[in-house]
Amino acid sequence: MIRLGMGASNSGIEAERQAVIRLDNISRVYGQGEAMIRACDRISLSIHAGEYCAIIGQSGSGKSTLMNLIGCLDRPTSGRYYLDGVEVSQLSKSRLARIRNRKLGFVFQRYELLPNLTALENVILPMMYAGVGHSLRRKRAEYALQRVGLSDRLHKKPGQLSGGQQQRVAIARALVNRPVLLLADEPTGALDTQSAQVITQIFDELHASGMTLIVITHSQEVASYSQRMIRMSDGRIVDDSATPAAIPR
Secondary structure, three states: OOOOOOOHHHHHHHHEEEEEEEEEEEEEEOOOHHHOOEEEEEEEOOOOHHHHOEEOOOOOHHHHHHHHHHOOOOOOEEEEEOOOOEEOOOOHHHHHHHHHHHHHHOOOOOOOOOOOOHHHHHHHHHHHHHHHOHHHHHHHHHHHHHHHOOOOHOOHHHHHHOOOHHHHHHHHHHHHHOOOEEEEEOOOOOOOOOHHHHHHHHHHHHOOOOOEEEEEEEOOHHOOOOOOOEEEOEEEEEEEEEHHHHHOO
């Protein structure tokens, strides 16, 4: 978030309110003719800095397709997508890959850690592709693992960690390039109840620190921890409202 000093202008205030993501009439269509499927159908959506949102829906609702579009893993058939103020709708695959690495942090249901690397090495990996210097890579990785409570597991490989611990390594990895948006796809889907609660608590702490988060889930309970719940059905947003967690206590 931008800190306003003496003599701050209205333009500074507007910059603070700028949408991290803005989708203008986005559609993603697969197939043709009678076989055509509108996985996302003319979606318009803005999410601002510091928001904690859940995108919820059953299988086939379009939420996974929307996640792929927001995460620059796919491109829309039509419409415009602005990420951190830059239109990315029709960028080349190589430019999308660079933006993903620098602007976005991903957390997946199955962790996606490399089994032969330690927790520290897994967290360092994205910084190598981003060109971060060697000494700074290690400092950032150690800090990120400390932030998720794994300072004592730096040199453990995924097979030596519990599922909840592996997911925390994945969250640390998602944070090290200082993304503008953390995107989590069913982050508690493979975890027991206690481990899932630890992950949701970490997300709460990240949100409190100013991080922008989007959680993709089919679980009403997981979505209830967010500030804003965006419900999808048949490729469209059918509800977009504040959750009880957004109400000041």
